[in-house]
Amino acid sequence: MSDAIHIELVAQGMVTLRGDLASASLAKAVKAAVGCTVPGQRQVLVAGENVALWMSPDELLLLVRHDKADDVVAHLGKSMAGEHHLAVNVSDARAMFRLQGQGAREVLAKGAPVDLAPGQFEPWVVRRTRIGLVAAAFWMTEADTFEIVCFRSVAGYMEDWLHHAARKDSLPGVFS
Amino acid sequence: MSKRLSSGGRLIDRAKPVGFTFNNQHFEGFQGDTLAAALLANGQTLLGRSFKYHRPRGLVASGAEEPNALVGLGDGARFEPNQRATTTEVFDGLKAASQNHWPSLHFDVGALNAKLSPFFPAGFYYKTFIHPRAAWKHLFEPFIRRSAGLGKAPKLGDADEYEYFYAYTDVLVVGGGIAGIAAAMEAARSGARVILIDQNAHWGGRVLTDTMQIDGQDAADWALAQVETLAKMPNVTLRNRTMGAGVYDHGYALAYERVADHKPGDGRPRHRLWRIRAGRIVTATGAIERPLAFAGNDVPGVMLASAVRDYVGLWGVSPGERTVLVTNNDDGYRTAIALHAAGLEVPVVLDARDSVVGALSVQARALGIRVETGKGFAKVLGGKFVTGVDICAQAGEGELLETIPCDCVAMSGGWSPAVHLWSHCGGKLNWDEGAAMFRPDAARPPLGDDGTGFVIAAGAANGWLQSGECLEDAVEAGKKSAIEAGFKAKKAGKMAVFAPVEQPLQPVWMMPAKAKPALRAKAFLDFQNDVKVSDVRLAAQEGYESVEHAKRYTTLGMATDQGKLSNINGLAVLAESLNVAIPQVGTTTFRPPYTPISMGSIAGDARGDLFKPTRRTAMDGWHEAHGAHWEPVADWRRPYAFVRKGETVKQAVTREVLNTRSSVGMLDASTLGKILVKGPDAGKFLDLIYTNVMSSLAVGKCRYGLMCNENGFLFDDGVVARLGVDEFLCHTTSGGSDRVHGWMEEWLQTEWWDLQVYVANVTEQFAQIAVVGPKARLVLEKLGGMDVSREALPFMGFVAGALAGIPARVYRISFSGELSYEIAVPASRGLEFWEKVAEAGTELGITPYGTEALHVMRAEKGFIMIGDETDGTVIPQDLNLGWAVSKKKSDFIGKRAHERPFFSDSGRKQLVGLLTDNPTIVLPDGAHAVEGPKLSNGMENMIGHVTSSYFSPTLGHSIAMALIKGGSQRMGQTLSFPVSRSEIIRAKVVDPVFLDKEGARQNV
Amino acid sequence: MLKLRCPNCGVEGEETEFAAGGEAHLQRFGAGSGDEEFRDYLFQRKNPRGVHFERWRHAFGCGKWFHAARCTATLEVFGTYSAQVSAPPSELVVAIKAKRPDWKGWP
Secondary structure, X not given: XXXXXXXXXXXXXXXXXXXXXXXXXXXXXXXXXXXOOOOOOOEEEEEOOEEEEEEEOOEEEEEEOHHHHHHHHHHHHHHOOOOOOEXXXXXXXXXXXXXXXXXXXXXXXXXXXXXXXXXXXXOXXXXXXXXXXXXXXXXXXXXXXXXXXXXXXXXXXXXXHHHXXXXXXXXXXXXX | OOEEOOOOOOOOEEEEEEEEEEOOEEEEEEEOOEHHHHHHHOOOOOOEEOOOOOOEEOOOOOOOOOOOOEEEEOOHHHOEEEEEHHHOEOOOOEEEEEOOOOEOOOOEHHHHHHHOHHHOOOOHHHHHOOOOHHHHHHHHHHHHHHHOOOOOOOOOOOOOOEEEEEEEEEEEEEOOEHHHHXXXXXXXXXXXOEEEEOOOOOOEHHHHOOOOEEOOEEHHHXXXXXXXXXXXXXXXXXXXXXXXXEEEHHHEEEEEEEOOOOOOOOOOOOEEEEEEEEEEEEEOOOEEEOOOOOEOOOOOOEEEHHHHHHHHHHHOXXXXXXXXXXXXXXXXXXXXXXXXXXXXXXXXXXXXXXXXOOHHHHHHHHOOOOEEEOEEEEEEEEOOOEEEEEEEEOOOOOOOOEEEEOOEEEEEOOEEEOOHHHHHOOOOEEEXXXXXXXXXXXXXXXXXXXXXXXXXXXXHHHOXXXXXXXXXXXXXXXXXXXXXXXXXXXXXXXXXXXXXXXXOOOOOOOOOOXXXXXXXXXXXXXXXXXXXXXXXXXXXXXXXXXXXXHHHHHOOOOOOOOOOOOHHHHHHHHHHHHOOOHHHHOOOOOOOOOOOOOHHHHHOOOOHHHOOOOEOOOOHHHHHHOOEEEEEEOOEEEEEEEOOOOOOHHHHHHHHHHHHHHOOEEEEOOOOEEEEEEXXXXXXXXXXXXXXXXXXXXXXXXXXXEEEOOOOOEEEEEEEEEEEOOEEEEEEOOOOHHHHHHHHHHHHHHOOOOOOOEEEEOHHHEEEEEEEOOOHHHHHHHHOOOOOOOOOOOOOEEEEEEEOOEEEEEEOOOOOOOOEEEEEEEHHHHHHHHHHHHHHHHHHOOEEOOHHHHHHHHHHOOOOOOOOOOOOOOOHHHHOOHHHOOOOOOOOOOHHHHOOHHHHOOOOEEEEEEEEOOOOOOOOOOOEEEOOOOOOOOOOOEEEEEEEEEEEOOOOEEEEXXXXXXXXXXXXXXXXXXXXXXXXXXXXXXXOOOOOOOOOOOOO | OOEEEOOOOOOEEEHHHOEEEEEOOOOOOOOOOOHHHHHHHXXXXXXXXXXXXXXXXXXXXXXXXXXXXXXXXXXXXXXXXXXXXXXXXXXXXXXXXXXOOOOOOOO
8 A cells, every 4th residue: 555545444423314404493403413504515514523414405414423323313303303304323334434645536536436636626525426336425624635434334345445546656646 | 671770769768778578589679669669670570470361460550550460468467468569668578479370470380271262252251161050169160269369368367457547627638649739738728627648658649750840840849848848737637658448428538548568567557547527528649541452462561651661760670671662642752751861772662643743752753762653563572571562553454564672562552530539429420532531520529418519630630631730720629629618718829830742642442453353362451350352342242232241241340450451441442342432331330449458457446355345244254253154145245154164064054954943043134124214104105115004013013014116026025113103114135225225215206205204224234133043032031131021022023222231122023933033233233242142142052044044944934035936027916925915005016017917817826835756855946847748839838937945954855935827726736847858856736834834933 | 428417416427326217207107097007107118319308316426316308319418407396397398499499399
C-alpha cells in the first residue's frame, strides 16, 4: 500500500431515519437527537461527534456513538410519536472505513463512477454509488479524507479492495 | 538487406543500447526503438507466417495498423501472444518469438498450404468440410486447428495487475499529432477540462517524420512546445501510451493505457483502462496509408511508403539498400526524398498517374530520382525477401517492360482517414470521390443524451490530409468542442503553415488495371488472413454482394488488425466486381476496440479475492476454524457442513442431522433476509404483498407467508413477526432479501404511493442463530435471562429481552420440525453469542450444523425450499400451500393471475413425496418421471421431475420431493425415473411429509 | 453506456448505477379484472422505435424509482421525472413534441 494512504475500519453507530424531511417535528426530533438541522439534498451536517447525512428524499442516516444508537432510536420514536416515520439502529448492518492521505481521490476513482476531481467533489457532500462491485456511500470530511459506508457482509471485500487500489505506485497521478 | 543507419533516428537514444532476444537469438537495439525497428536494424525482415497459407511475412507498417508482425512477448506468467512488434517498445531483457509456424520460421511445413492455394479459394472450408459430417469433428477441424491459428494461449495465470480509472472531462481529444494538439490547445484555452491521449510513447504523430513549418518553426518542435504548454495547464491531463479504444453512448469512451509494458514488473499496474465520460470527444486519429494491390505485394520487404520513411526518420533504420517506390499520389514522394537524403538508393519511382506535376515530384526529379509515370508493377520478385520488380504499364494487363533489382518496395495507395472512433457509436460516413476515401459526415454524428452530436472529427481523421487544412480544421474542432461543452472559446491567432501543395491522387484498386487471374491471385488485400483480389471477386461472383457477407465469406478484415489496411481496397474490388460505385457497396461496421486490448485490462481488479464480493456473516471466522465445508448461497458463503477430522462431508451431514434430531444442534441463520415494514398502513400493505392475511397477526406472534408475482408464481417465502401495532419484521430467503426489499419499495414508490409505509432492510443488523432439537430449551435456559418455557414462548411466538446478557429477540419457529428457537442478536455481538451457545450446549452435546443438514431436515418434514420446489412456474397451490392463499382478501399480488382457469387444472404438476423401491438409492435432482408410450417425436412422455432428493439418516431411507402431473391423485403409484440409457429408478408416490406429520416433536 | 439524472437525489450517474424497470405508466389490473385488461397489463408492451417512457431505479444510489422519457433509436433522454405520477408531465410532452414532430404524442 502507498505509504501516504491510511485505511481504517471505524466502529460507528448509525441510525436510519425515514420520514417527511420537511416536517417540523422531524426537524425538532433530529435536532434533539443529534444536535443538527435536517441536511439538504446530499448534504452532510456535523454537530460535535454526530453527523447527519441526506440519503434520499425521505431518508437520513445519523451517525452517533456506537453505544448511543439504541438511545437515539428510542429518542426519535418518543419525539415523533404519532407521526409516521421509521427509525432503526443499523450500526451493525453497515461498516465504515476512513480513507486518508494524498491520492485518496484517485484510490476511489478506480472503482466509483463519480467525478472525484478537486472542485468537482468536495467535502460535506454524500454520494451513494458503487465502489468496485458493491454499493457504498462516501463523503469527504476534509481534503484527502473520505468516510465510506458499505454493508457489513461485504466489509471484507471493501477492505481488500481499498488496500488493493491504494497499493504503492499504482495511482495514476491525475489529481495531483 | 535492412540495417541501422549511421545517423538519424529522432526517437532513439544511441547512448542507451538495450539487449533483447527474438526466437532465443540475442540482438541489440536502442532505447526508443520499437521491436519492429530494432529487428529491422538487425536485418530481420522475416517476422512471421500468414494465417492460412503460412506465407512468409515481414513488416508492412510502422504502427498500430501492422497486420503481419505479430509476436509472442515475455515468458511464463508474463507471456502474451499476438502482440504487434510495431507498437512494442524495446527494453533491456525483452523476449520475443515469432508465431504461427512449425517447426521453424524459415522452414514451415504449413507453407505447403500456399502451394495448394489454388485449391483454397474463398469459402473453401465452408464448401469442403460439410460431408461427411462426422469428418468435421474428427478429421478436418483438428487438422485446421493445428495448422492454422495465431499465437499460443498463455498457460500460467497473469502475474500482472490491471485496473480501471474513472475520469470525467469536458473535452477528450484522441490523438496527439498536430491536429490533436491544436484542438486540445484550443479547447484548453477556453478553460474547459481537457484530456489529450495518444497511443504512442511520444507526441507529434506524423510530423516527426514529415517535416514542414508551422509559424516559421519546424512542425515537430512546434508540436513539442505546444505539449509542454499544455502540460503546465491545470485543466489539462496528458497521457501518452494511451489508445482511444472505443466510443460509446452519451460521451463515454474507453482509453487503454499501457502503463508498464515497457517496464514489466516494476510494481505499477500493467494496463489501466480509463473509463472516460466526456462532454465532447474530438477524434484526431489521423489517417492510415493504403497498400496497393499488385502481385507479390506480401513478399517481406514490401512496405507502406510512410512506414519506410518512419523507419529511416524515427529510428535511423533502412528497410533496404535499394528501394523502389510505387505510388498513386504525391505523398509517396516524401519517401523517395527521405531515402535519398539518408544516402539510400531509389532506382525508380513508379507513379500510376499519367501526368505528375506536384511540388514533391518536382523535388524528387530535381534530386535526380528517376520517375516513371503511368507505370506500376506486374509483380514483385522474391520469396522470403524482395529481389526485384517487374515493371509494366498501369493501364495494361501486365506486359513486362523492365525488371529492376531491388531489396525493398515502398507502396502508397493514398490515405484513409481513421474514422473508427467516429463510427463506433453511430457516426456516419460520406464517400469523397475526389479523394477516394470515406470521411466523417459532420451532419450525421453520434448523438448524445441531449440529442446533439458529441464526437467531432478533426484534421486528417476528418479527411483533411494536407497539413494546412488539417490544422485549420483541428483548431475549429477544438473551438467547437469547448463551446458545445459550455465554454467560451478565446479568439485564436491564425497559424501559418508551410507545406508543399499536393496534386490529387488517382485511385488504383488493382495494379495493373487489367491484371489477369494469375496476377490477381497473388495480389493480397488482407495480409494476415490471406485474402486476395481473386477471393473477393469470387465471392462477388458467387452472390455475396453485401459487404457484410463478402467479409465473412472471405474473412477479409476479420483478422486482429480488423482490416485497417484492407477494408477500402477490398470494398473497391467488390464494387468493381459488382459494377457499382463504392458507396453503394457501403462499408462494414467499425467496432471497438480500435486495436486489441488485454483481457486483464477488461477484468481490471476483479480477480482473485476481488473477483466477486463474498458476503460473510459475523461468525464466518469461527466456521472457518471449525472445519466448515463452504457452499455459496446467493452471494453469501455458508457452511455446508462442519467436517471433523477423519470424516467425509457426507458423514458430517449424517452426524449433524442425527445429533440435532436426538439432542441439539445450532445453525448460523444470519443470512435470512429481514425487512422492517412500518407505518399506519403496514398491515394493509403486507396483505397486498403476501398471499395470506398478515394484518390479522397478533403483536408478538409469527406467521409463515408466501409472496407471488403478478403472474401468480411463488417467488419468496418466510416468517413474518408482528413487532408492534404498525410494525412488522418480514423474514425472506437468504438469496431473496435484496429482491424482496426492492419489490416492496417498487410497489410503495410506483403503485401504492398513497400508503403510509416505510421499509428498511435490516438483514445484516442481526446475527441469527437457530438452536434446534429436543434439548434446545435446556441450552437457552442455561444461557439464562429469558423465560423460554412452552407457556411463555409458545410455537410461532417471539419475545425480546436478553440471553446471556446479550440483547436478543427469540423466535419460536421451526424449519426442521424440532423444538427450535431462532435468536437474533446485534451482529457485532454475534460471534460472542454463538460461542456462548456452543459453550452452554457442550454438556448437552450441541453441534453446529450446516446448510445440507438443514435441507435434509426440512425435506424430511416436506417443507419447500424456494429455488428447489419453485422454478418461476409454480404457484402455491401446486405445492399444497393453498391454505396460505387467502380467499377472503379482495386483492393481493398474484390473485388475479390465480383466477386464470389453467391454474386450477387438476392436471397441473403437484408436489408429492417419493420413496425409492431401493431405499439406498438416492434419485438425482431433476430426474424426470416418464409414463406410457413414447411420443410421436420419439421422446419419452415426461410427467414431472424431482425437485429435492436426499438420503434421510433419520428414516434410514432415501427421500425425494417431486412435481408430478396430477400428483395428488397418484398416491401409492410407482413411477419410473430413467436416469441413463440402462438404468431406471422406481419410486412410490407418497405424502411429502415423511416425518412426524402431527407435529408432535415441536409441540413440546 | 447511458447517463441518467435521478430526479430524486439530483445525481447524474452512469447506467451501472441504475436498474431498468420496463415501460412506465402501466395501469394495474388486479383481482376481478377482465381477461383482456389483465393480459394487456401483464404482457402487452409498446416497445416503440422512438419516444418511450420508462421506469428506472437508482439502484446503487438513493434507491428511488423515477421515470425517464427516452428515444429508443437515438438514446436521447428527453427528461426524467417523478415515479409518483400516472402520466408524463405536460411540459415534457410538449418539449418532446417540439423535438419529434412525427411523434404521435402521449399516450
